[in-house]
Amino acid sequence: MRYIPNSPEERAEMLRAIGLESAEQLFASIPEELLLRAPLRTPAAMSEPEVLAKFEGLAARNRAAGRPSFLGAGAYRHYAPTIIDHLISRAEFFTAYTPYQPEISQGTLQAIFEFQTLVCQLTGMEVANASMYDGSTALAEAVLMAERITGRSRVVISTAIHPEYFDVVHTYVQHAGIELARVGYDEQTGQTVIDREKALDERTAALVIQSPNFFGCLEDVQRMAASAHEVGALLIVVITEALSLGLLRPPGQCGADIVVAEGQSFGIPLSFGGPYVGLFATRERFVRQMPGRLVGVASDKEGRRGFVLTLAAREQHIRREKATSNICTNEGLVALAATIYMTTLGRRGLQEVAYQCAQKAAYAARRLASLEGFALPHSAPRFNEFVVRAPVRADELLEQLAAERKITGGLALSRYFPDRPNDILVCVTEVNTRSEIDALVAGLKELTASSVATSLSGE
DSSP states (O other): OOOOOSOHHHHHHHHHHTTOSSGGGGGTTSOGGGSOOSOOOOOOOOOHHHHHHHHHHHHHTOTTTTSOBOOOTTOOOOOOOTHHHHHHTSHHHHTOOOOOOGGGOHHHHHHHHHHHHHHHHHHTOSEEOSOBSOHHHHHHHHHHHHHHHHOOOEEEEETTSOHHHHHHHHHHHTTTTOEEEEEOBOTTTOOBOOOHHHHOOTTEEEEEEESSOTTSBOOOHHHHHHHHHHTTOEEEEEESOGGGGGTSOOGGGGTOSEEEEEOTTTTOOOGGGOSOOEEEEEOGGGGGGOOSOEEEEEEOTTOOEEEEEEEOOBIIIIIGGGOSBOOOOOOHHHHHHHHHHHHHHHHHHHHHHHHHHHHHHHHHHHHHHTSTTOBOOOOSOBSSEEEEEOSSOHHHHHHHHHHHHOOBOOEEGGGTOTTOTTEEEEEOOTTSOHHHHHHHHHHHHHHHHHHHHHHHHHO
16 A cells, blocks of 8 residues: 555645646656656565575675775764664664654653763863765855854865865855855975965864864864964865764864764774764853754753753754754764764774774884885875875776785775875774785785786786
8 A cells, every 4th residue: 555645635735736737747846858758677576595595695795895995085884783773673772763852762862862972082172063965065065054153154274174074065055145266285295285375364164174184184273274264264174084073182172173083993894984973072151052952961851851952043943944954853863873883892992993003003004114116205104095106007006906815905095086096095993903914015015016017018
């Protein structure tokens, strides 16, 4: 039975009220060549054993499973304790709906409150919301928030942020009257370069940087904050590798006004790109302009502690056109997984994981830089990602490494920066062993030598 609550007579009455004769006329604006004129090519219904066998067959075709990987660029492999899956699979969490009624949602609300507290502690900020869809949309919402706070319509964004994050921001603001200006990076250090007199002025709402940036380089957040604040602009810091917060000084302590991050590193599997969880934190004085929802603590008439939705200024909650965002919910279950991860590891555990990432990345960078023809083009401090420059084209080298050595060696930067054909973005986390790093080095060494020899013989 189709779930259409209106009877045929009621639907016909509604169509007549708007001057139409059929439901098909509602879609008259769709070009004829785009209309589906044949049934979808879907398989026939299968029994449960047949469905399981089908998916097991599809899973067996996944050749990348278990192979050494040094791919990062916004999605990171980290070990997730088994307790996470066990707890988030409990029915009271797994089937919980959005907590509109606090009297029956205390468990969900408390979990969100704990999540917010942990995000504040990590980022060094004063208030955090209940989570966003992911890091890229959190950044877009931060840009819109900066425009509301300052009343200015120009946002300066570093070219060293993740290119896909910039694309999402552009999609969000292209019809909002916000101008996006780009500033470059120093090719030697890999860090953002700000010419304050040219890039920042009294029209600037915010300066956006990423640290560690897309090339893995740590930015001078404190200096960037000072430059932005001199012209009355806000500093927005975006972080794609949230585990760096376990080791690095929090952006809030460096003068950031809004901090957004992708929380996938906190026990969330890669899952082909989602669902992930966006972290969003800011100063308390800006809380009324913050998107999403905020869970707070209250007391009943007997003095007992309880949790409530303190702030949810979105369109459904009366605000309508005055809503600060069209974010309709939060990534509750994924945020819970991140909360369990951070709580399980604790402060020292997060520091240890971050320390291992940094140490292993330093070892890998040192080994790769020692190879003939290879170099590290950027000199700035790094966390667990870095760029290595090969003597041959990076995309071809990585394809050969994957095909012949079964190693995912990193990301060819030519995908986003065509003028950098030989550069590889390499990521190392705590799950990469020394033997895997050594295999990566050996594979690149031998394949590069073979490629160079082939090239010379062809000449």
